[in-house]
Amino acid sequence: MLRNVQLSFATMSILTRLEAQAIHWIREVYSQYPKTVMLWSAGKDSTALLWMVKKAFFGEIPFPIVHIDTSVKPPELLLFRDQLAKEWGFKLIVLRNEAAISQKQTFFDRGLTRMQCCKNLKSQPLIDLVKSDIFPSGPVQVVIVGLRSDEEGSRSKERFVSLRDKNSQWDPVLQPPEMDGVCPPAIPDGYHFRLHPLLEWTETLIWEYTRQEGLPVNPLYFSKDGMRYRSLGCLPCSAPFPSRATNVDEILLEMRHLAETSERKGRGQDSEDGGLETLRRGGYM
Amino acid sequence: MSWLKIAVGGHVDHGKSSLVGCLKRHLQRGLYASDLDKALISDTLKEERQFEKTMALGRSTARLGPDSLTILDAPGHREYLSGFITAVSAADILILVVDAREGFKEQTYLHLRLCALLNQCPVLIFISKMDAINWNARRFYELKSEAEEYALQMGLTISDIVSGTSLSEEGLLHRSRRDSFGQLPSLLECLMAYQPNQEPRTDWPLRILIQGNMTKAYGTLLSGKPRVHQKIQVFPKGYEDEIVEITPESLSEIWPIPIGIRLAKHSLKRGDRVCSLASDILVGDSFHASGITFLEPKGPTQMLQQTKSIPILGLPDMVPLIHRQFRIRLQSQACVEKNLRLDFLNRAYLFDGSRVMGALRLLP
Structure with missing residues (x-):
């Protein structure tokens, strides 16, 4: 029903190139580092990215999809999440920092700052996941994230393949060079990469893609x-x-x-x- | 134009960030406070604002009419070279900013050199801070001929040489009103008129680089138009086979194209390349190349001879090196099979098993 609206040739050409770039990165990273997971918030960006993963691997989603549940996400979001996971048939892992939630170490329960709350309910589950035994052969090597450089200042400083240290810390200045679609050949012990295939998309382009693909x-x-x-x-x-x-x-x-x-x-x-x-x-x- | 990726380079304090700030403020109207210093628009990190210098590569995508521009604003300081390498490797065009007063400096040369080594994309020279030399036409033409000479030496193409100032945005977003400069297009006009080389590659020899295999092999179609039942040759092993399936059935004409493929007899694996018959490399072939490799004590680096390199910021235990020029000789079938993958767009990837150890440009 959405496809009857014509996109301009320029827009289709941009979307084709951006999609090809994203699929190239997803395939390249997963082929080299199979211990990969992808974060999915059930928002528009990560849903579009999930669609590109399906396209990259002929309809399959070969790695675990992770949703971080803070316990205060809108119910409509959770419903959409569960319905799509069922419809598209992928393995969904839901992470919650139960300790922080039960001890009320949050902004909404105890008046912690929003930053502390985000750290407890969103960063910490992600940090724990990277160190976890989700893969029997070793820790997570790559986390795919659907962020875009136009969202906010620090995200404009990201790379497609972004190195995180043993504590998942990010240093935007000390990043290895990227060579035109080639990911670094090894990950230092205890480190992991974040892959950002949507880095060069914009909010408008994501909506145009959503319309083009009928997502x-x-x-x-x-x-x-x-x-x-x-x-x-x-x-x-x-x-x-x-x-x-x-x-x-x-x-x-x-x-x-x-x-x-x-x-x-x-x-x-x-x-x-x-x-x-x-x-x-x-x-x- | 559709989608243009621009890398911005040049020496420290020659006005790169101010230029990017002007472009971003113009293209993303309303997003930045009117009193925010232009140079700070893309210097978003706390430490960049504290030390008033660009330290990490900044990236932004904006609409320009129906088209899109991705601007890669690289730091000028030598210690942050990793950012410039990332930018120039991916760019369709390099904007090289040269301060009208200072002219060509150390990082200006280095950035031009890296462009020649890593990408060979066209260069748009922007002579900045023209207001500081009172729009002196003689100085502009001095720098113009200097730029042309360097580009010629390095085998680079200059798309345009224009001048202006970020202060009034003259010559940058609109043409200069000065008599001797009024005929020159603005930087923005040059970008809008620029056509990246996106010629159809349908008639070129078939080249598919295989990235991996699940239910069928997946990879990137770099050139040619594969057909079901087409006879092909798979390198590095060199065996012949026939295509039985291509996914998607209808391919776009915007290269490179993500693709799925299945052959009649063999299963493809990462590092394979599917080519037209009798069109790949053989033992005994040698190449001159430049580019970046990640060197380790053993591995494909045994192939590299006459290496002159500059160490740059690296990963722990693994130092990326920029090679100015070296010779690769494929001494054995093992070298052909394991270590080198050519895409026939003058680019080669050095492999060690399934790991990519370097990206190189082949030199004539």
């Missing part, structure tokens, strides 16, 4: 009672904004104006104590 969309992106979400996160720290867009075509029309404002405007943690850069240096996605 399922989390209903939270569509207007309900005159409000919709532009970026999905935890309920206490994400704010919807006034919008009438009820389908992808209307979102794309809206993007002509929205592209001039930050997509993550409604995300509370970005405006606190060094913002996302501080979190990301500490292991956040």
